[in-house]
Amino acid sequence: MQADTHGDTAVIIAAKDEQDRIAATVEAAASLPGVDLVVVVDDGSADATGRLAEGSGAKVVRHSRNRGKGAAMETGAAAARLLDRDVPRHLLFLDADLGESAKQAGPLIEPVRNGSADMTIAIFSELVKLGGHGFVVRLSRDGIKRLTGWTAGQPLNGQRCLTRAAFDAGQPLAPGFGVETGLTIDLLRKGFKIAEVEVPLSHRATGTDWRAQVHRGRQLRDVARALAAREPAVARQLGRLRRAGR
Numbered sequence: 001m002q003a004d005t006h007g008d009t010a011v012i013i014a015a016k017d018e019q020d021r022i023a024a025t026v027e028a029a030a031s032l033p034g035v036d037l038v039v040v041v042d043d044g045s046a047d048a049t050g051r052l053a054e055g056s057g058a059k060v061v062r063h064s065r066n067r068g069k070g071a072a073m074e075t076g077a078a079a080a081r082l083l084d085r086d087v088p089r090h091l092l093f094l095d096a097d098l099g100e101s102a103k104q105a106g107p108l109i110e111p112v113r114n115g116s117a118d119m120t121i122a123i124f125s126e127l128v129k130l131g132g133h134g135f136v137v138r139l140s141r142d143g144i145k146r147l148t149g150w151t152a153g154q155p156l157n158g159q160r161c162l163t164r165a166a167f168d169a170g171q172p173l174a175p176g177f178g179v180e181t182g183l184t185i186d187l188l189r190k191g192f193k194i195a196e197v198e199v200p201l202s203h204r205a206t207g208t209d210w211r212a213q214v215h216r217g218r219q220l221r222d223v224a225r226a227l228a229a230r231e232p233a234v235a236r237q238l239g240r241l242r243r244a245g246r
Helices: 022-030 049-055 069-083 099-104 106-113 125-130 135-148 164-169 176-189 210-230 232-244
Strands: 009-015 035-043 059-063 090-095 119-124 160-162 194-199
Touching (some): 009 069, 022 049, 022 099, 035 049, 035 069, 059 069, 069 090, 069 176, 099 106, 106 160, 135 176, 176 194, 176 210
Parallel strands (some): 119 194
Antiparallel strands (some): 090 160
C-alpha cells in the first residue's frame, strides 16, 4: 500500500472470516484519493483474515473474540486516532467483502472533505435498481423517520464517511448490527448534516440458508434494541412484554 503523505482520510474495515476478499478490499481502499491509512479490525476471525490484511498493507488490530460490528468500529477509530497527525483524519467505514469495488467509494469522502456533510451514507446502485426492502430495513427506516423526520434510502448500509467530530458525537455506538441505525438517529438529533451518495459498490449477497437466517435474526434484534434505546416509550413496552413472559 502506497501511503499518501497528504492524506486526510483513514479507512476502517471491520472483518470476521473474510480471507477470500479482504486483500482485494484493502488494496482497493488504499488506492482511494486522500486515503493514507487502512485499519482492519479482525473481529475474532478463525481464518487468515488478519494475516492477509496485514500482508496487503493494512494496520491490523485483533479482537480475541467476536465483539460485534459496533465494537469493531470503535476499535478501528481508536487505532486511527493514535496514528493521526496534527489534524484528525476523516473516517471512511467499509465492509470487508467489497473486494475491488471498494475503489469506487471515493464519492463518499468528497462531501465530508468539502464540508457539505458531516456524514455520508452509501446508496448501492444495484439495490436502487432492484429495490431491496426487507423487514429489517423497513424497521430501521421507519424508526429513523419516526424519531428524526428523515427518510433514509438504505439505512443499514455500513459504507459511511464521517468527520472525526461527528464520530465522536455518536459515542457510544449501538451494539452489533444496530450501529448504523443508532448512529444516524444520534447525529441527526444533534444537528449534524447527513447526505446519501449513490455509488457502484457491491458486496457478497446474503443467502437464504440457515446462516443467512441467523444473520437476519441478529440484525433484527440489534436494530430493535437500538431503536428502543432511543425511544423511551418503546423501551418501556418491551420491558413490560419481557416481564409478562416470565
